[in-house]
Amino acid sequence: xxxxxxxxxxxxxxxxxxxxxxxxxxxxxxxxxxxxxxxxxxxxxxxxxxxxxxxxxxxxxxxxxxxxxxxxxxxxxxxxxxxxxxxxxxxxxxxxxxxxxxxxxxxxxxxxxxxxxxxxxxxxxxxxxxxxxxxxxxxxxxxxxxxxxxxxxxxxxxxxxxxxxxxxxxxxxxxxxxxxxxxxxxxxxxxxxxxxx
Numbered sequence: 001x002x003x004x005x006x007x008x009x010x011x012x013x014x015x016x017x018x019x020x021x022x023x024x025x026x027x028x029x030x031x032x033x034x035x036x037x038x039x040x041x042x043x044x045x046x047x048x049x050x051x052x053x054x055x056x057x058x059x060x061x062x063x064x065x066x067x068x069x070x071x072x073x074x075x076x077x078x079x080x081x082x083x084x085x086x087x088x089x090x091x092x093x094x095x096x097x098x099x100x101x102x103x104x105x106x107x108x109x110x111x112x113x114x115x116x117x118x119x120x121x122x123x124x125x126x127x128x129x130x131x132x133x134x135x136x137x138x139x140x141x142x143x144x145x146x147x148x149x150x151x152x153x154x155x156x157x158x159x160x161x162x163x164x165x166x167x168x169x170x171x172x173x174x175x176x177x178x179x180x181x182x183x184x185x186x187x188x189x190x191x192x193x194x195x196x197x
Contacts, residue, residue, distance in 0.1 A: 016067060017076035020060055024080025025087055027056035032088025033095075039168070040098050099169050102151055104139040105131065106162040113158040117141060122151075142169065 034049040060077070067073050104113070110126065117124050117139075125140040143151055148166065155162055 014072075016063060016070070017072040020063060020073055021076035021080040023056055023060045024077055025084040027053050027060070028081055028084025029088035029091060030056070032085065033092055036092050036095075036097065098145050100143055100145050100148060101167050101169050102139075102141050102143060102148075102164060103167075104141075104155055104159070104162050104164045105129075105136050106139070106159045107131070107133065107136050108159050108161065110137040110139060110159060110162075113155065113162075114139060116154060116158065117151075122147075 030049050030053040034046050034053060037046040037049065064073050064077050104110070106113070114124060114126050122141050122143060127138045127140070129136050129138045141151070152164070155164055
């Protein structure tokens, strides 16, 4: 596909690098999100994004190869790739797909944190354990990724010196998740809680 035929030849040396730059940002961003979709097992969206990504890439690479003597095209291609990685990671963090397991280890009494998580319908497992410096509590909870900032904020509120780790998980067989909708990563805690959760 030779789209440059519609560009004024006098403007081509200036316009083509801009097109290459933004197209490269687009296709690399799509590629980053596609990889996330693959790890999440999204069997329809991942191939669709892959098709779009490769189509854009082929069109842009063909233009770079045809105009390889234009150094601006090479810089635009490389810069677009670099920035596309950043944009893709940023978009993925904002989409907040998937599930996470949060492990919280605390020496301080964790009853307030446990009670808070249960009141907000997070399924938890609280295990007494023994660490290097004595008795600790280990709290496991599986959360939706969009609730992560809410959880971290309240870990720091109830147990500021708690150690916690976060890990992506692909799927769970069952579990308890808050029914409240999130707004900007925070739960709407003013909604009445459902009984029996």
